Amino acid sequence: MLPPLLHRVWVRLVEHLDGPLLLITALIMATGLATVYSATYDASNRLLAQTVNMAVGFCAMWLVAQLPPQKLMGFGVPLYVLGVILLICVFFFGVKVNGARRWLSLGFTRIQPSEVLKIAVPLMLAWYFHKHEAVLRFRHYLFACLLLLIPFALIAKQPDLGTAILVGAAGFYVIFLAGLPWQVIIGLFATAAAAAPFVWTMLHDYQRKRILTLIDPTSDPLGAGYHIIQSTIAIGSGGTFGKGWLEGTQTHLEFIPERHTDFIFAVFSEERGLLGNSILVLLYFLLVARGLMIAANASTLFARVMAGSVTLSLFTYVFVNMGMVSGILPVVGVPLPFMSYGGTALVTLSIGIGILMSIQTHRMLVRK
């Protein structure tokens, strides 16, 4: 069929790709492209830019998938250390935008170091647990928590609640999957519940306002509640089958804020209705299920907890975003994986998928 050379190239290309993951990711991305087009075509069309983002994402995914888990593990410490140093730089020299210090100016461009930590933290923690696999003691969990807490605190301080939650979740999943005792987990949750009132007093005003308006969005219909009210209207008015692609009035009359980024799900939901939502949720569920399956089959502790953490992080993105847009969670800046416009998150998530593929496809090699 194929000439031998081409065949060998093809084999090399797909060797470390995972079919189900690739298929589901591609389907979600295609849906995302169509939705980004609908959300942006009447003003500044972002279709091409997002296509480029996706191409870059696929490249990153492929590249990462080629690296065996042992190599990936090697990135843990340097990436983590670099990330934390950058976060400290942000803390001191960061550029302030809209009252939050999240960016670091490099002169020619600006970077957001917290993004690195989304991968670096689970890598670091997974490496740490892997290294102490044979002798895991309570103090190891304690130290892992400390490793997590440093970047988490730095990001929350910026403040960037969305990223802090995602980084925190990624780290927590590693610790949890590495066998954190249930007693501690329960104890932690109990402590968290007890500490909630104190945390409340430490939150920034706008964060408090977001939580308050979540409970009653109508209390501030023109301010913080506006986002939630308009996205809920968009979803509700979409009905069972949606208003049709490019037909959403909430979208095209610009009532949905951030409609091509964080609130893209409102656009999709308005135009595709309950049917579209169900299919999309199913796709995400399949993606997560595949990820968990890879985790369950992984051959080393590092691979297992890393795959689990990446998968559950992805789920966290989806749940927090959809929950926010449909008004059951507070408004935190979390994009919808492979749907929302924007290169950074797309590449980060693609790397995550690449890690899963690497773990899955290098499993046999390890065994050999």
Place this chain on the structure above:
Amino acid sequence: MLPALCSPMRSAHESDVIAEGFTLLAAQLPLNATDRELYRFRFRIALSGVAVLAAFIVLIVRFVHLQVFQHAYYTTRAEDNRISLVPIVPNRGVIVDRNGTVLARNYSAFTLEITPSKVADLEATIEGLGKVIEVLPKDRKRFRRLLEESRNFESLPIRTRLSEEEVARFAANRYLFPGVEVKARLFRQYPLGPVAAHAIGYINRINKRDLEIIEENEQTANYKGTDHIGKTGLEQKYEYQLHGETGYEQVEIDAGGRAIRSLSRTAPVQGNNLTLTLDVKLQEMAEQAFGDRRGALVAIEPSSGGILALVSTPSFDPNLFVDGIRNDDWELLNNSPDKPMLNRALNGAYPPGSTFKPFMAMAALETGKRTPGQTIFDPGVFNFGGHQFRDDKKGGHGSVDMYKSIVQSCDTYYYMLANDMGIDSIARFMGQLGFGQRTGVDIEGESEGVLPSPEWKKRRFKRPEQQKWFAGETISIGIGQGYNAYTPIQLAQATATIANNGVMFRPHLVKYITDSRSGEQTMIEPEPLRILPWKRQNVDTIKKAMIGVNTAGTAARAFAGAGYISAGKTGTAQVFSLKGAEYRSSSVKKELRDHALFIAFAPADQPKIALAVLVENGGFGAQSAAPIARMVFDYYLLGKLPKGAAREDDVEED
């Protein structure tokens, strides 16, 4: 607790619960991890899977809730978001006189308007606008005043009557001024200016008080988008006829409130037109006849009650009010000692003086207290209760019958008559003629005047010693003095009733209303208010005497050489200062002069016009008021225009 935590978590009872499927997978695992470790991991992964599934189910439940059960509600919300109802203000009905001369109409002009709620810094915006389009200090002042009394969210004019060039200049700079726009608006115009201003009234911007009234009348929906409302006169009285029905345009808007496209349009219905009984030529002529004198004139068509002229001088220019009156204009009108804003015809209450005598005589005949031929002797004075009531003529009129009492205006005859009739009888008869009551003319805010009676005195005064009616007080009532105080329109209505042989009409200004949709004309009642059961011969006696006044009596000079037979009665009223008026000391002398009055109708046999004239501080009625009546009659009956303002004749006292 602590040791348990520190030991590796192998005791796990969890391993028992692991799904069987995993054991198969477990068999393939390398041996460097113990089975138990792996089981624990897989258990937690499975648990996570269950949690993920549960979370996604929660989301789906939420979507079903929003998109199925609350779909209708959110569809409405989305429609409300995108569809805006823009009111289209109807054209206000026009007002024309009985001959079709336009008294109030609309013209379209561009205004520059600011919506304060959409502008962050008003001062800076106005400052910036001033660089593009001329904005005078008076415009700013007016804007600030409008801002204080404005309704929420409405746009307010900073400039009116923009020229085409100004509109173009603003359009080029529009992007600099969010919340500012040029609007084409209809403005009210009164082409004749001050002529008949007290009758027509004026419109002005809607204020809070007006809004309450609109709400009470359940007209709120119809007034969305309307800025102006009738404040006085016919503009106020017929507001809901003139206003019309507001139309609506359904416009699709985006989140920024910009109109995207029109979805549907319900056209407004223009307001109904008013055709008046007023003859504006006559009105204008009558106003000119007053010159710069203060006073009032009400001319009525006796057979219908239709008002032919309703004069109150000085007048004002209603056009000043339409855009919101400027402060200095308002000060001028409000502080003038001549009180141009006072509608003297309806709100000025004056003692009728001798013009009361024909009505007294009519009362005497109808109550049987006098016959026409019955005479009294007038020695020039009437003594009652130790007090002397003097006749104007020294030495008296001698032997006086009813005819002579009216023609020569004999006071003593009426002192005696009043005494004989008594106050209750006088009050009853005069009440029937409409004295001391609102006539019900179609203008708001008419005064009642004062019809004196013991009951009235009880109501009027608080202290018991003041409340008692003294018989001596009845005497001067007979000659139209004392507590008597009537509005010129009451006097005109009573005169018209005599002219019409006791058939009384409600005076009214609107002849018919033309429905703007069907063109149908609705006549305004020529139904008699009441028919007084007067004997024809009694009415004829009074009319004959009033003809005598104009041919051989006190007004003979004023009506000399008239081409028709008219009937009248002169009157002079001692000055009662107008209620609340404070005259300046420098002009006191003139202000102390008596008010001149004259009532008349013509032609005497088939009256086409009846009127009451009042000239404030005009002296004798025959001198200043009667010539005005002559000019009005000449014009109305013969079409003769006077040469200039009525001159003051030197005539005998009335």
